[in-house]
Amino acid sequence: MKNKKPEVADPETVFASRSNACTSDETTDRIKNMIRDMPQIEPPAGLLRSVMESVEARSVPLWVRAYRWARSPRTVSFNFLYLTPAMVACALLVFLALPLHKKQNGNVVLNEAKGLIPVQIAMDMPGAHSVHVVGSFNGWVPQPCSLEKRNGSNRWILTLQLQPGRYEYAFLVDGKHMPHPDAEFNQDDGFGNKNTVLALEKEDDA
């Protein structure tokens, strides 16, 4: 009788025989597990020593490290929600500070340049609740040029600091457009209203 050749595990069939018995997911899981448990080669014993010898030789002084740290780019991340309180606080600060900055003792500075001429605009307007002045010096916008009422009188006053030149202006009395009632020169604005004309000259020229 012929001796039967003993069966040897064929490396090429081991995976196949196992994977055939598995479902698709099980095969994938098995591959993952094999990768996880895959043996790794130990690094040479002297690696740590040689790295540390090189590193110690390259040790840099504190000021160099501080300089590098200061020069190195870094990512700054922020969340808009974190900024909200700061933005609200800034907006509030600007809102509160602007009138204080622009208007001190009823003196409005519309131009920071030298050679400004103080101009006091005043009118009697009994019964008015608010009086603003709009003109070519403030772009025809009533802010921040509101007149202040003197205590115990009907007189509304505002002092402006203006460059020499020719200006037109008018009052907004409770929102209603009107020229200065005591002005010498008024001019038609082309829209059915009249504006007061103000001509300022340098003191030398006057």
Add this chain to the structure above:
Amino acid sequence: MNPLHGNADPDDAQVISAISKGDVNAYSILVLRYQKPVFNLMLRMTGSYEDATDLTQETFIRAYDQLYRFQKGKKFFPWLYTIGLNHARNFLRHKKLTHYVPLEDCEMGSGPEYPGRQEEEICAKLDYEQLHAALDQLPFDYREAIVLRYHEELSMENVAEALSLKLSAAKMRVHRGLARLRYILEKKTK
């Protein structure tokens, strides 16, 4: 005060903090912790024990030199892996080498994982040989994505960071790499 004082097992952030304060020796903790995965990366990339040793050493030295760039709050290992991967790529570009790693260099079966020659262990060894061979056939970016995800057990975010990829691209590499690996293993065994 040294942040490692009295701490037997400091985490990476504590070690890096100590190094940044001048404790050079603290770097040995990081080298010991990560020399094995970095060395094995280099072995897979070059197939040469000597080249892998040199590249591992250079990777750790480069990482030390660049440590001031390391962003606080990030994981050290993906950052180190990126340095190693780039260094190995440059090395291969200069030498025009492939990523093939001969199995005989890996000395399979000689380590402590294979103390005996029992049937089950031999079968297990054969499976790992096939796995290594199949991994070698993968493009290295697929292979490294799989190794990082399933061997180093990094999160997908850290795999993406180590490979300098977007998260979606990293997921795709792992998914396709795994499918390709499975295809190679099944094809080999038919």
